[in-house]
Amino acid sequence: MATSTLWQRCLTPRAHLPKRLTWIAGIGIWLLVIVLWSLVTYGGLVRSIFLPTPTAVLSTAVRMIGDGSLWQDIWASAQVVIYGFVLSSILAIPLGILMGSFRLVQALLDPLVNFMRYLPVTAFVPLLILWIGIGIEQRVTVIFFGIFFQQLVMIADVSRGVSQDLINASYTLGAKRRDVVAHVLFPACLPGAIDMLRVTMGWAWTFVVVAELVAADSGLGYISLKAMRGFQVDVIFLSIALIGLLGLMTDQCFRFLRARITSWAL
C-alpha cells in the first residue's frame, strides 16, 4: 500500500490524507455552497424576497455593524447562552458525577431526570412566560431546562465509566472515600465532562433562538422574527450565519480547553 496514489487513498476507508487536502476539501465545500447560492440568486432562479443575494447579506452585515445594532443583538444572545450554560453546567457536573457514583443519588434522581429530559423545553415556554415574564431570566431558564437534564445524564455516564479498579487501587493505597471522590473520580471525569460541555453548548445555541422567537426584545432570534415580518430575508440569513459562526467559535474554544486542561489524557 506504500505506493498507493492519493486517489486510491481517498477511496480507502480510514486511510490518512495530507493535511492540505483536508483543508482544501473543507474550504471547497463552502465555496461550492456560495457558488450555488450565487447561481440561483444572481441568475434570477429564486426571487430575492425568499433568498437574498450574498452581496445583500454582506451589505446588511456592514450596515448593522455600522450602526452598532448587530453587536447588541449578538451580545444579547451570547449573554443568555453563557448565563444558562454556566448555571446549568456548574450544577450538572458535580451532581452528575455523584449520580454516576452513588447509588442513592442515582435512585433519587433517575426517575425525575428521565421524566424531565423527555419533555420538550418548548412545552415549558408558555409556563415560564407566565411565571417569570419575558425578560432575560425567562430565556436563561429555557436554556437551563433545555440542557440541564441532558448534561446530568451524560456526565453520570462519564462517571460510571471510570474503572472500578482505579478506585480500588486508590483504596489499597490508603485513600479515604472523600479523597477518592475529590482526587480520583472528579479528575478522571474531566475529559469526558469537557466533551459533554462541547456537545451541549451546541444545544444551548439552539434553545436561545427558540426562546427569542417566542419572547424577547433583542437577540439574533428576535431580529430574525422581526425580519420575517418585514420580508427582510437578508437579515434572517445574517442571523442564521452568525449563530453558526458563534457556534463554531465556541466549539473551537472547547477543543482548545480540552487540549490545555486535559493534556494528560490521550
Place this chain on the structure above:
Amino acid sequence: MSVLPLTKNGHEVMLEARGMSKRFGEHTVLRDISLSIQRSEVVCLIGPSGSGKSTLLRSLAFLEAYDDGEVFVEGELLGYDRAQGGRRVISRPARLREVRRNMGMVFQQFNLWPHMSVAENVMEALIRGRRLSRAKARKLALETLEKVGLVDKADAWPNRLSGGQQQRVAIARSLAMSPAIMLFDEPTSALDPELVGEVLQVMKHLAEEGMTMVVVTHEMGFAAQVADRVVFLDGGQIVEQGAPAKLFREPSSPRLAQFLKNYLERNSLFDDRPAANGTCL
C-alpha cells in the same frame, strides 16, 4: 486488638485465609479456601480462567467482601469486626485502612491516576496518607522509581508510557508505601508479549529482596523460577499446592496435569519443547 503474630514452622504468618467462601448471588466462586502465607514467601496462584484465583486475591485485600470464613492480615481480622453475640459486621473504612496499611496491590490495568505525573502518582499517597512533605515525598518517589528503572520518566504523564513502564510505575507507587505484603492481580496479562519481561524482572528483584508476594499469573515460567509455592485453583477450590518443581513435574491431580498440558501445547510450538517428562522447567 492485636492478636499475637501467628507462627507456623517458626515463620511468621503474614496473610491467612481460613475456610473462606465467596458467593456472587447463587454462584459460589470460592469454596472453603484455607491458605497461609509466610513472611518473605512468594506464592503464585494459577488456574484456568474462571477458577476464582483473581477473586481470591481480591478477597485477600477485601476488594471483594468474602462471605464465610476469615482472612487475617498479620494476625488482624480483615474486613469484619466482631460484634456482640458472635455476629460480625463489615469494618468501618478507617479500620479497613488500618488493617490493610501494610498491603500493596498491583492490578492488571495499571490504574495510575491519569491526571498526575509519574512522580506525583508515587508521591500522592505519601503526602495524603503518610503526611510527608512534598520535598520528602518527591525524594522517596524518585528513589523508588530508580528501583524500577524509571527515574527518567518521573515527570511524564502516565499515558505517554508503554504498558510495561506504566505497570512498573504502579509497582513503585505501591512500594513507596513500604508494604509488607504485595498482591499482584495478573500484572502482565494486559501487556504486549515483549513488555512482559521488564515487569517480571522487577517482581523477581522484589522477591529476591524478601518481599512477601501473592501473584495471580499465567506466566508459568515466572511461577517456576520465582515462586516458593504454587497454588492451583479450579472451580473455586484449591486443588493442589506445593513447590513449583514438584507441582509442575509431578502434578498429582488430573485437573492440574490437564491444565499444564494445555499450557505447554499453547506455549511450545517451536524449539522450546518441553522435556520428555512433560515439565516446563
